[in-house]
Amino acid sequence: IVPIFIAGRCRRVSESNWYIATQLMRGGSLRDRLKRRKKGLPLHRVQMIGREIAAALQAGQQHGLLHRNINSSCILFSEFGTAKLGDFSLARGEVVETILDITRGKLLPGDYHYQSPEMLLAEPNIDCTSDLFSLSVCLYEAVLGQLPFSVKGSLAETINMLCQYQWPSLR
Secondary structure (H helix, E strand, O other), X not given: OOOEEEEEEEEOOOOEEEEEEEOOOOOOEHHHHHHXXXXXXXXXXXHHHHHHHHHHHHHHHHOOOEOOOOOOOOEEEOOXXXXXXXXXXXXXXXXXXXXHHHHOXXXXXXXXXXXXXXXXXXXXXXXXXXHHHHHHHHHHHHHHOOOOOOOOOOHHHHHHHHHHOOOOOOO
């Protein structure tokens, strides 16, 4: 997990700004790496990324937290290439109200396709398997350099498609 050194709010007369100071992740994000390569990463590297991020998810789960917004821009790399999980802005306990968060604009429209069907449908008892679904979409994207499904269409179409989707083989 990307360490947070300090966080707080800077208040002024007319406005208030929140800030978070984290470890500098010089290696950029998985999304950055995939854009530069225009294709997938080597399989051994994707396996290492998967193990490192799964360990971060396990650490969060031990504290009763779900990330709820894993996507390729949340997987960050240190200057030495270690993958770390960042952006815990939607982290909550295991009972969530994702549809409300989405409609209030807390998720970027392009990140819906990383969400699990149960998250998008606002199931009442979401657990760590939802984060694992999102991680699996990231790892699929890392291997092939593309998402496993088209991301064109509305949120409703995306939810419907994900609920019925048959994942293609990596081969």
